[in-house]
Amino acid sequence: MASRATYTALTPEYAEFPNCVGDVRGSPFSRMEVENAPGTSSSSLRREVSGGQLKEQESDHDEDDDEQGSIQLLDHEDDEQAAVGCVGKTRRGAGRVLGKAKDAVKANTGLLLVAASQLFFSMMNAAVKQLNSIDPPVSTLEVIAVRMSITLVCCIVYMLATKIPDPFLGPKGVRGLLAFRGFIGWFGLFGVYYSLEYLSLSDATVLTFLSPMCTAIAGTIFLGENFTRREAFAGIVSLVGVILIARPTALFGESAHAPQVEKGTPTDRLVAVGVALIGVLGATGAYTTIRAIGKRAHALHSMVFFSTLCVVVSTIGMLATKQPFIIPQRLDWAVLFVLIGIFGFVAQLLLTMGLQRETAGRGSMAIYTQVVFASIFERVFFHAVPSALSVVGTVLILSSAIYVALTKNHYPENGQ
Incomplete structure (x- = not known):
């Protein structure tokens, strides 16, 4: 028969367990043993259990706070990333727009230079118009000279300062073309100023603006350059715009203008029209050359x-016709003459640079x-x-110019 000690050791009811609540929870007899354990009361047990629950609740609250803080931090980081993304998209969009603008300017540099030259030509013509209102009147040949x-002085000074080779004779191989450009260009310049003496501004303007279309045709015939149907259409629309602005009496009647007295006889007017047409041919030859x-x-x-040939031919013309050379007697008279020369220099420079880079x-x-500039x-x-x-008319002209600029690279070079 087993001893009591052995029986006690092998019997679960009397086995000794550690006084650890966590260790006895898993036993089916834990409640009985804990309640009968010496020194352990039910109230202390409730306090321990309540304390454990409070600790667990505090731990849960801490975990919730940490989780909420993490969520807020992530939201803040997301907001920062979204803001950075918006800035990046804006910068990329602005960069694309700027890049397209640069490409458009590069593709239409010649066209923009020619348009800028017309601004200075308009400023020059405004100075000429103001000069004509000052006594004594100045002849056309003197204005040109x-x-x-x-x-000429501005050109030579600039070429010598920048050490451009062959400043007086030009490069070999194109000297004949340069001389022809200067000679034929004088007729274009003289035709404009002479026609303004006997024709109204509107009639002279309409005749003068025949030169762009003639230049396009001449470039196609003599240079084999491309002149598309779209460009021809834009040219016709622009010419319509010029007519609407100028409103020649022959088309719109006397009511389109205020009463205007033209100098000379009908014969003088007919001669002025002929000279203006010669000026159109001169401008066409100059642009094509x-x-x-x-x-x-x-x-x-x-x-x-x-400029050299213009000075020479104009001086010879004044001597041949015995026209007096009027010397400036007033400060504003002299200032206008200087402005005419400066504006003309800049205009001719921009025009030449533009036509060198663009088809005729x-x-x-x-x-x-x-x-458009003249109207302003x-x-x-x-x-x-x-x-x-x-x-x-202004809207038609600007729309045609923009259309020609935007459609440059959209079509093949065969003009289709």
């Missing part, structure tokens, strides 16, 4: 030949923008209010 003398020269000569080489047809289309200067300096037809 003085203006081109200032242009500049395009033929291209970049084989500096733009200032062309201007040196042009497209480049000549930008010449129509001169009418008439409003600002001479307080002439544009009519509704003038506004429509």
Whole structure:
């Protein structure tokens, strides 16, 4: 028979367990033993259990707080990333727009230069108009001679300062073309000024702006350049815009203008129309020759030949017709002459640079923008209010110029 000690050791009811609540919870007899354990009361047990539950609740609250803090931190990081993403998208969008703008300017550099030249031509013409209102009046040949003398001096000084080779004769191989450009260009310049003496401004403007279309045709015939149907359409629309702005009496009647007295007889007017048409041919020849020269000569080489021949031919013309040379007697008279020379120099420089970089047809289309600038200067300096037809004509010209610029690279070179 087993001893009591052995029986006690093998019997679960009397086995000794550690006084650890966590260790006795798993036993089916834990409650009985814990309640009968010496020194352990039910109230202390409840306190321990309550304390454990409180600790567990506090731990759960701490975990919830940590989780909420983590969520808030993630939300803050997401907001920062979203803000950075928006800034990045904005910068990329602005970069794309800027890149497209640069590409557009690069693709239409020649067209923009020609358009800028028309701004300075308009400023020059405004100065000429103001000069004609000052006594004593100045002849057309003297205006050309003085203006081109200032242009010649500016060209030579700039070429010598920048050490451009062959400043007087130009590069070999294109000297004949340079001389022809200068000679034929004089007829274009003289035709404009002479026609203004006997024709109204509107009639002379319409005749002058036949040159862009003639230049496009000449470039196609003599240079084999591309002149698309779209460019021809834009040229016709621009010419319509010029007519709406100029409103020649032959098309719109006397009511389209204020009463205007023209100098000379009907014969003088007929001669002026003929001279204006010769001026159109001269401008056409000058623009086409500049395009033929291209970049084989500096733009200032062309201007040196042009200004030199203009001074020589105008001086000979004044001597042959015995026209007196009027010397400035007033400060504003002299200032206007200087401004005419400077504006003419900048205008010719930009025009030559533009036509060197652009086809004759497209480049000549930008010449129509001169009418827009002239309308603005008439409003600002001479307080002439544009009519509704003038506004429509301006919109047509600008729309055509923008259309030609935007469609340059969209079509193949065969003109289709």
